[in-house]
Amino acid sequence: MILYTLECDRDHQFEAWFKSSDDFETQVKRGFVACPHCQSVQVGKALMAPAVSTSKQKSAPPAHPVNAEADTGVALAAPDPKMAELVDTMRRLKAQITQNADYVGKDFAEEARKIHYGEAEERGIYGESTVQDAESLREEGIDVYPLPVLPDETN
Numbered sequence: 001m002i003l004y005t006l007e008c009d010r011d012h013q014f015e016a017w018f019k020s021s022d023d024f025e026t027q028v029k030r031g032f033v034a035c036p037h038c039q040s041v042q043v044g045k046a047l048m049a050p051a052v053s054t055s056k057q058k059s060a061p062p063a064h065p066v067n068a069e070a071d072t073g074v075a076l077a078a079p080d081p082k083m084a085e086l087v088d089t090m091r092r093l094k095a096q097i098t099q100n101a102d103y104v105g106k107d108f109a110e111e112a113r114k115i116h117y118g119e120a121e122e123r124g125i126y127g128e129s130t131v132q133d134a135e136s137l138r139e140e141g142i143d144v145y146p147l148p149v150l151p152d153e154t155n
């Protein structure tokens with residue numbers, strides 16, 4: 001026997017015993033399982049709260065900070081006042097970074113390495129880099145931060 005936590009289409013939760021998961025499927029399909037609260041036969045297994053299975057779950061890989069464009073691009077475009085504020089903060093932050101650093105364009109990875117290994121003048125730089133480049137830079141112990149991609153720069 002298996003005890004399932006079920007949920008009807010009106011979000012009532014209840015428990016019911018079945019011989020097997022097949023038995024459960026069959027009974028639900030035939031409308032033999034009704035919600036005790038509202039008699040609805042539109043029932044299915046309730047979704048478990050994700051917190052209960054943390055010990056079994058593999059932790060998701062951390063979001064890739066370099067991939068700021070993909071991760072935050074959509075969110076930043078949201079017409080939410082809080083988002084607008086955030087975009088504003090990021091814009092100022094970005095201006096601060098770009099004012100105090102040299103733009104090195106696509107040579108970013110190469111230049112960052114030169115600075116790290118003392119082959120170039122130590123200074124802040126910013127430019128373009130692939131996720132792979134940024135990753136290998138970090139593996140070499142070089143601090144790489146993604147610059148936020150702002151909505152008005154996506155042209």
Ligand SMILES: [Zn+2]
Pocket residue numbers: 008009010011012035036037038039040
């Ligand atoms: Zn119900």
